Amino acid sequence: MAPPSGAGESWKRNVLLAVSALVVAVTAAAIAMAVAGASSGGPVGPSSLTAAAVSLHVFNVEGGCRSREDHVPACSMGLARDPRKKYDADNVVDHRIWHNDVLVADCVFYGGDRVADETGVGTSRWFRVRLNDVPGGYAWMPAVRTHDSPVLPRCSR
Known part of the structure; x- marks a missing residue:
């Protein structure tokens, strides 16, 4: 039996959204760490x-x-x-x-x-x-x- 029409597209869209959310989260965390390190007055590596x-x-x-x-x-x-x-x-x-x-x-x-x-x-x-x-x-x-x-x-x- 074939999946309902659009099921494959929905799965691809969900994976794409999950990967995009992960990329945004990692980028935001990296920026936050860089800003915190630069403004803290602490050692700069x-x-x-x-x-x-x-x-x-x-x-x-x-x-x-x-x-x-x-x-x-x-x-x-x-x-x-x-x-x-x-x-x-x-x-x-x-x-x-x-x-x-x-x-x-x-x-x-x-x-x-x-x-x-x-x-x-x-x-x-x-x-x-x-x-x-x-x-x-x-x-x-x-x-x-x-x-x-x-x-x-x-x-x-």
Whole structure:
């Protein structure tokens, strides 16, 4: 005896709905875990850092430095070793940056040392940038040194 007309289509539709519901549930759970991890201030694992890495363009507020194509020391800017410590010569890595340099950032830290640019615009937000030529492989750039405002996970420190 043959199944009633439309029974095969109904079974296929039910399987399709069940598979779709499972895909939606798994995707929602993955997104919720990623958002919770990024906003908790907890440690950020290496895989999420790799996925979150973005380019930042260095901005120098001094017009005379923005128009230069050469890298004169007077127009260079420093990157901090630790964003929580005072931003001074004792807390700056050897690597220098200039206007229009492109750095790779993997997370953002709020509540660091407050830094102001030459016009008085200040911030306590810092980007962790990757560098091959400094101990530990990274340094910290204050947000006043870029006009970019990427969405990044919070750094664990």
